Amino acid sequence: MENYQPNQGQESIAKNEEGVFNKYHVVVKSFIIFILLLIFIIPQVFTSELIRERENNQEAAFIDISEKWSGRQTITGPIMAIPYLEYYRDTNRVLRYTKHHLYFLPEKLDYKSEILPEKRHRNIYEVVVYNSKIKVNANFERIDLKKLNIPKENILWNEASVILGLTDMRGIKEKLEMSLDNKTYQFNPGVVSRDIFESGAIAPLFIDSVDVFLSSGHSLKLDIDLKGSEKMFFVPVGKTTTVNMKSVWQTPAFNGQFLPENSVVDASGFNANWKVLHLNRNYPQVFTDSNYSINYSAFGVDLIMPIDGYQKTSRSVKYAMLIILLTFLVFFLVEITQQKKIHPFNYIIVGFALCLFYTLLLSFSEYMVFSLAYLIATIMTVGSISYFIYYLFKGTKVFSAIGGMLLLLYGFMFVIIQLENYALLIGSLGLFVVMFAIMNYTRNIDWYNLGKKKE
Numbered sequence: 193m194e195n196y197q198p199n200q201g202q203e204s205i206a207k208n209e210e211g212v213f214n215k216y217h218v219v220v221k222s223f224i225i226f227i228l229l230l231i232f233i234i235p236q237v238f239t240s241e242l243i244r245e246r247e248n249n250q251e252a253a254f255i256d257i258s259e260k261w262s263g264r265q266t267i268t269g270p271i272m273a274i275p276y277l278e279y280y281r282d283t284n285r286v287l288r289y290t291k292h293h294l295y296f297l298p299e300k301l302d303y304k305s306e307i308l309p310e311k312r313h314r315n316i317y318e319v320v321v322y323n324s325k326i327k328v329n330a331n332f333e334r335i336d337l338k339k340l341n342i343p344k345e346n347i348l349w350n351e352a353s354v355i356l357g358l359t360d361m362r363g364i365k366e367k368l369e370m371s372l373d374n375k376t377y378q379f380n381p382g383v384v385s386r387d388i389f390e391s392g393a394i395a396p397l398f399i400d401s402v403d404v405f406l407s408s409g410h411s412l413k414l415d416i417d418l419k420g421s422e423k424m425f426f427v428p429v430g431k432t433t434t435v436n437m438k439s440v441w442q443t444p445a446f447n448g449q450f451l452p453e454n455s456v457v458d459a460s461g462f463n464a465n466w467k468v469l470h471l472n473r474n475y476p477q478v479f480t481d482s483n484y485s486i487n488y489s490a491f492g493v494d495l496i497m498p499i500d501g502y503q504k505t506s507r508s509v510k511y512a513m514l515i516i517l518l519t520f521l522v523f524f525l526v527e528i529t530q531q532k533k534i535h536p537f538n539y540i541i542v543g544f545a546l547c548l549f550y551t552l553l554l555s556f557s558e559y560m561v562f563s564l565a566y567l568i569a570t571i572m573t574v575g576s577i578s579y580f581i582y583y584l585f586k587g588t589k590v591f592s593a594i595g596g597m598l599l600l601l602y603g604f605m606f607v608i609i610q611l612e613n614y615a616l617l618i619g620s621l622g623l624f625v626v627m628f629a630i631m632n633y634t635r636n637i638d639w640y641n642l643g644k645k646k647e
Contacts, residue, residue: 221527224536225520228543229513235547236512243509243554247502253314258421261312261321261362265420266490267303268357268392268427270330270370270412272296273384276347293385294340294347297470297477298330299409301430307439309495316558320441320495321421323365328414330430335406340478349405352397354412357389357427363419368393370414387482423447425492428468431477435466441495448491449473466491501557501565504609508566509550511605515598516546518626522597525633526590538584542577549573549602563606570602 258264274296277289304327312319337344354370354377361381368379379393399405425448426435440461446452450472455464468491470477475484520539527534549569556565578595585591608619 217533218528221524225524225539228536228539229517229520232516232543232547233513235544236509236550239509239512239547239550239554240506242551243502243506246554246558250317250502253317254319254421257312257314257319257321261421262419263360263363263421264423264425265324265363265418266357266359266425266427266487266492267326267416267418268389268487268490269429270298270328270354270356270414271388271429272298272332272352272397272410273355273394274335274347274349274352275384276342278346291348292480293387294342295388295479296332296335297429297431298412299333299431299477300329300331301428301433302329303327303426303433303435303437305424305435305437307424307437307441307493307495309439309441318497319421320497321419322424322439322441322495324416324418324420324424326416326418328412328416330412330414332410332412334409337406344402349399349402351384352399353384354395354397355383355392356394356414357383357392358418359391360420361391361393364393365417365419368395368414368416370395370412372397372412373410385481388484388486422496423492423494425490426466427486427490428466428473429486430468431470433466433468435468435492436464437466437493438463439493439495443496445494445496446492447494449489450491462493464493501554501562504562505550505554505557507609508553508605511608512547512550514623515601515605516543518601519543519546519594519598521630522594526585526594532585534584538580541580545573545577545580566602566606570599570606574598574602 272295274294276292276294278292279287279289282288306325308323308325310321310323312321337347354372356368356379358364370377370379377395377397379395382394383389383392384394424437426433428450438461442457442459442461444457444462444464446455446464450466450468452464452466455462468489473486473489475486475489519542523534523539523542526532549572552569552572553565556568559565574595577598578591581594582591604622608622611618
């Protein structure tokens with residue numbers, strides 16, 4: 193009768209007649225590992241809270257700098273505002289009146305904007321602010337009172353004005369003056385009413401002759417030197433609104449109701465062009481009072497900071513449980529195949545080392561680029577765990593296997609963090625490879641006869 197030769201995958205299990213592991217030990221140890229995995233959710237929650245706290249500190253730094261510099265800017269106009277009176281009789285037949293405002297939007301509106309960004313620091317936090325130079329050209333068509341159905345004598349021509357909406361008036365660097373029909377007008381702070389925007393500037397029109405004013409259209413030119421933070425938006429109040437915006441900033445985000453018709457973003461910055469028609473929005477060229485909300489149609493650019501350490505660290509924490517699970521699983525399989533018990537305290541030590549990786553990553557990323565911070569945190573974590581395992585197993589075989597596995601896991605996680613668009617695809621493929629490797633490694637283990645001698 194031929195002697196039975198155990199296969200290679202079970203050789204280490206068959207060496208001892210009784211073995212140190214049996215199926216009951218497997219059940220108990222599996223339960224302990226499961227409890228430890230649940231416990232290690234707690235430090236991950238604390239780490240996520242710490243990241244949110246640091247992000248809130250960064251937002252507070254942005255608010256602090258914006259309050260001293262200028263906030264996010266949205267430019268609306270110029271718009272021609274002409275008040276008129278509407279007469280009526282009350283219940284006692286007394287003649288009374290109500291004051292309304294007519295708003296005339298330009299026929300053609302062209303913005304040319306150059307944004308000059310700067311980075312400002314508050315403690316360890318970095319915020320982007322900007323100076324901008326904006327050239328505005330607007331053309332108003334001739335006002336036809338017959339279409340308005342308003343008596344000419346009811347219109348308060350002496351209160352006619354051109355208004356300009358600005359989100360944060362602190363951003364105005366130079367005096368505002370416009371050229372309307374080759375005449376210069378000065379802007380003053382304030383708005384005629386809060387029908388269409390909350391803050392802005394107003395330029396009173398000194399109309400010498402109403403008939404001359406009504407006889408033709410009007411051409412307006414305006415230069416704005418404006419400071420702001422993070423974003424610049426425009427409201428397309430022209431029947432045809434065109435916007436050209438350029439900057440040396442390399443990471444813009446085009447947001448709002450309209451995307452640019454064409455844009456170029458490269459190492460030298462960005463250049464974008466918009467064209468919006470009145471048919472693309474839901475308000476007319478002439479309206480009264482606050483009948484329409486026009487700010488909803490704003491569009492423009494956000495000068496976003498490249499994805500910072502807080503965002504990337506927060507994304508990496510989502511993979512913490514996976515790395516801890518795979519590390520504990522490798523430990524468990526080493527126990528089975530090497531017939532060497534590992535005390536739960538050793539699992540706890542390694543688990544805390546894996547959790548500490550994210551705190552190290554968060555700390556380093558506040559002072560250096562994320563990739564370098566990730567490399568340093570990985571070397572420290574993998575190095576300390578490998579050192580611990582080397583003396584735990586008193587050999588280099590297991591030490592090199594677990595150390596190599598951790599390096600692969602952290603390298604794989606780094607790739608996923610960088611690939612935002614393909615993170616799910618690459619992550620799914622990676623998990624499939626890991627699952628297949630585990631299936632292949634455990635295919636020859638007889639879980640019901642652990643520790644029993646093969647005959």
